Structures are given as C-alpha cells and as structure tokens.
Amino acid sequence: MSEQEADLTETTITSESVFEGSFLKVRRDTVRLPNGREGTREYVLHPGAVVVIAFVDDDHVVMVRQYRYPVKQMMLEFPAGKLDAGEPPLECAKRELLEETGYSASNWKQVATMHLAVGYSDEVLHIFVAQGLSAGERQPDEDEFLHVDVVAISDVLDACREGGITDAKSLSCTLWLQNIHEGRWQV
Numbered sequence: 165m166s167e168q169e170a171d172l173t174e175t176t177i178t179s180e181s182v183f184e185g186s187f188l189k190v191r192r193d194t195v196r197l198p199n200g201r202e203g204t205r206e207y208v209l210h211p212g213a214v215v216v217i218a219f220v221d222d223d224h225v226v227m228v229r230q231y232r233y234p235v236k237q238m239m240l241e242f243p244a245g246k247l248d249a250g251e252p253p254l255e256c257a258k259r260e261l262l263e264e265t266g267y268s269a270s271n272w273k274q275v276a277t278m279h280l281a282v283g284y285s286d287e288v289l290h291i292f293v294a295q296g297l298s299a300g301e302r303q304p305d306e307d308e309f310l311h312v313d314v315v316a317i318s319d320v321l322d323a324c325r326e327g328g329i330t331d332a333k334s335l336s337c338t339l340w341l342q343n344i345h346e347g348r349w350q351v
Contacts (some may be wrong), residue, residue, distance in 0.1 A: 177202065193205045203341075217293045228241055240313070
C-alpha cells in the first residue's frame with residue numbers, strides 16, 4: 165500500500181451484525197478514520213454474482229425481462245444470478261444462463277469483474293461473454309418468473325440511451341457488448 169493510500173485507509177474498531185437473512189447480511193462497523201476520529205459504516209454483505217452477455221449471433225443477444233420487487237418495475241437485463249456457496253463463477257454463469265434462458269454455450273470468457281455499489285455493499289459481479297449458443301429447455305427456480313428475449317444489439321444500445329435499460333449491471337455490460345460488437349475489444 166502506498167503512502168497516499170495509507171492516508172485514506174479506514175481501520176475497523178468494532179463490527180456488529182444488524183441483520184442476517186437467507187441471502188443478504190447487514191453489518192455496522194465502527195472505524196478509525198484517517199484523521200484519527202471514529203466513524204460508522206453500515207454495509208451489505210453479498211455472496212457475489214455473475215452476469216452473462218450471451219451472443220446469439222453477431223447482431224443479437226439473449227436478455228431477460230423480469231419484475232424486480234425492490235424497484236416495483238419490469239426490467240430488461242442480461243441473464244444473471246448469485247453464486248452458491250463455494251461455486252466457481254464460471255459454473256454459476258453456465259448454470260444461470262441455462263436456468264434462466266434455456267441456452268448453453270460452447271465458448272465462455274470472463275471479461276471483467278465489477279463492484280456494483282461500493283458505498284454500501286461488498287458485492288462482486290463477474291462478467292462473462294458466452295458464444296456458440298445452443299437452445300434448450302429453461303430450468304427456472306421455483307420462485308423465478310421471467311421472459312426470454314433475443315434482442316438486436318442496436319435495440320439494446322437504444323434502450324440504454326432512452327432509459328429502457330436502467331439496471332447498473334446491464335448498463336455496464338452494454339459497454340462490453342458495444343465494444344465487442346464494433347470490433348474494438350476482442351474476446
């Protein structure tokens with residue numbers, strides 16, 4: 165750690181559990197700030213997740229539409245899901261793509277890792293590109309209700325620009341989608 169980074173680092177003094185659900189946990193920590201004072205940090209512990217940019221062909225990708233209860237609206241998103249305990253990200257990506265869309269892929273590449281909300285969560289999202297798709301039977305979880313859409317890449321870009329796609333992971337993945345589609349970034 166550089167001297168400049170040390171000047172910004174916060175150190176945990178105490179840590180307490182505020183909530184432990186079946187999926188998320190919330191903690192409240194007292195920290196020593198760089199100026200020597202104390203502060204409080206509340207944050208969500210998340211098991212991690214994957215998102216898949218699945219190319220049907222050079223001009224189309226697989227996306228899902230689902231109702232997202234916290235924001236009370238239907239969302240158009242890239243297929244995604246949380247890691248099970250001890251599950252490698254690639255295995256999770258393959259499982260989620262098949263469960264949600266029925267597609268499997270012959271070519272997989274992890275292209276990035278991102279943190280979704282560093283101000284209040286430790287969630288890490290692994291971004292995968294899937295190519296060489298084969299259609300199959302969806303295997304959704306019992307409580308998972310969604311529609312599968314094959315969407316033209318130009319329509320994904322339009323939806324991002326016009327506010328039809330607002331979820332952070334899908335907006336971020338569209339950067340990858342656009343650059344791969346236009347040949348600027350290789351997979």
